[in-house]
Amino acid sequence: MKLTLRHFYSKCSLRAFLLLLFLTTACSKDGTSIEKEIEKEGITIADADKIPLVNINTNGATIPDEPKIDAEVTVSEKGEITFVNNIGIEIRGSSSQMFPKKSYGFETRDENNEDIDLPFLGFPEEEDWILYAPYSDKTLVRNKLIFDLARDLGGYASRTEFVELDLNGSYKGVYVLMEKIKRNAFRVDINKLKTDENTGEDLTGGYILKIDKTTGTLGGELNELNSFTSPYLPNNASTTQTIAFQYEYPKAEDITSEQRTYISDYVTQFENALASDDFMDPDMGYNAYIDADSFVDFFLLNELSNNVDGYRLSTFMYKDKNEKLKMGPIWDFNLAFGNADYCGGGAYDVWAYRFNERCSEDYWLVPFWWDRLLQDPSFLAKVKTRWSELRGGVFAEGSIQSKLDGYINTLDKAGALETNFETWAIFGMYIWPNNYIGESHADEMGYMKSWISNRLDWLDQAIGDL
Known part of the structure; x- marks a missing residue:
């Protein structure tokens, strides 16, 4: 060469x-x-x-x-x-x-x-x-x-x-x-919580939590120092699965006992309100604890891509001082857009939030939140309104496909596609957990574009039918 x-x-x-x-x-x-x-x-x-x-x-x-x-x-x-x-x-x-x-x-x-x-x-x-x-x-x-x-x-x-x-x-x-997801004025822009801020307003933020595997976690496994566990089992749990929230910021080694108690109590109060008979009440229900708009956007991004890890892994949330709990930032969608061959990850016509129905024995399951939120007509109306708005702009098929074409044009003009796949000759072979195996980069892009087109059409109908 x-x-x-x-x-x-x-x-x-x-x-x-x-x-x-x-x-x-x-x-x-x-x-x-x-x-x-x-x-x-x-x-x-x-x-x-x-x-x-x-x-x-x-x-x-x-x-x-x-x-x-x-x-x-x-x-x-x-x-x-x-x-x-x-x-x-x-x-x-x-x-x-x-x-x-x-x-x-x-x-x-x-x-x-x-x-x-x-x-x-x-x-x-x-x-x-x-x-x-x-x-x-x-x-x-x-x-x-x-x-x-x-x-x-x-x-x-x-x-x-x-x-x-x-x-x-x-x-x-x-x-x-x-x-990397960090508390920073240019990243997750929330209050810097100091170790001596343990009472009053100071104690209310900021925090970042995550639902994820324990890779890199203090102690190597879940424990009371690095996480807290939801009192609510995930829907369709078939064994002893639970939902654990890990302390991302402050880090497990830095967070004080008062701060642990505050943020774990806050999330539990939210879950209690969401599980209660009054969950739709604007004052007594879940809306008192969360920023619903951030939950809607998080939901739509995971559903747009049918993220097989969505809601249950690489899932972040944060709370600023004197503010409600927000979902995000998003993270790790490499298995999304039809790239997983398990638990419906390759399908364009299933709900990602219903993962537990398809794979109830998986160790990491989706919290009960999303099924419950969609039972509230107010939250559902937000989902439908936001979807309609985005389909006319950011989620328009032409807009998404244009982004993809731009990425490929950039890599192609740089010669980077050729040299990447000369180095990693992986076309025509299964790499876990591929749902589709193309013979070329053009094949892979064709599959992804077709999948997105089908997904958008299905979601238009499915969200309308919710």
Whole structure:
């Protein structure tokens, strides 16, 4: 295979990269510059078309699941080095760690190897970042799409950017740079809760909770220090499944006993109100505890994509000081849009919130909330009104398909589709939990586009019939 300038950038260390810049100004034997000679052969990628290259050097050290190890990151944009800095890096993910293409979490560090907030690839400054590795999602775009749609709805969702990753001189393919969910003025913008704020108004926020697997959890399993358990069993539970809420912010190791008691009592009061006979009462019912509009948007994003993990895994919620509980931000939709072959995950004509009916023996089930909320005519009216509004804009089929075409055009012009799938030759084979196995990227995109079209049509009817 002929090497382009882009391939040089992907394969070389920073020193080699700088050498290449020198070489491209040199001349060949006949006086033609090397750069011009390559262009003449039609194998270059224009600087303007390149997506960012993230080069990480660990000095040969293997990156573990945890803890983070020292490394250096160099970012090249449009052929120019724009960022060089120390980082700490580790492998991240749960079931995705089975794949050879690993996802990574990293934090920016100063010269003393202390965490430091810095802007990265144009995103607002923070210290914690994620390099998500699309692998079983052979379109490469599922997470990118849903996060863009979520921000278009007006709430916060992680900013994303396609990049290519070079790790210790080895090209690793297309990644998605993402913001980690954090309490921050530019991310989840809620009050910074201090350890001495344990009474009165101070105690009311901010908090971030999650329903998720225990990967990376303090203690390695659920316990009273890192989580609290709902007194309400999930609908259709067939064994001893429960719903646990993990402390995401403040972290389990930082949250005080008073803060644990406050937020666990608040969520339980919400659940009590939702389960009560007066659940529709505007003062005594669930509306006194939650921001219903955020629940509606969260519901519609999960249903639009039939997210097989929706509501039961990677599910975040937050509460600001003196505010009600809100759903979100959304997270981890790589198995959505028809990409899972279990529990109806590949179907376009089932409700994601009814997961428990299809897979009652799964360890992680959906809380009873969503069935109950949809029994309230007021909440149901909000769902129908919001769906109708979005179908005329953000959720219009043409708008969604245009986003997908834009992603693919960006990756194709950069040559990144070709080199990603040269590195990861996964077409025509089953990668857990694929519902569809295409022979090419075009096949995969065709399947996803057709699935979305069918899903939109089905939801138009299904939401109308609720």
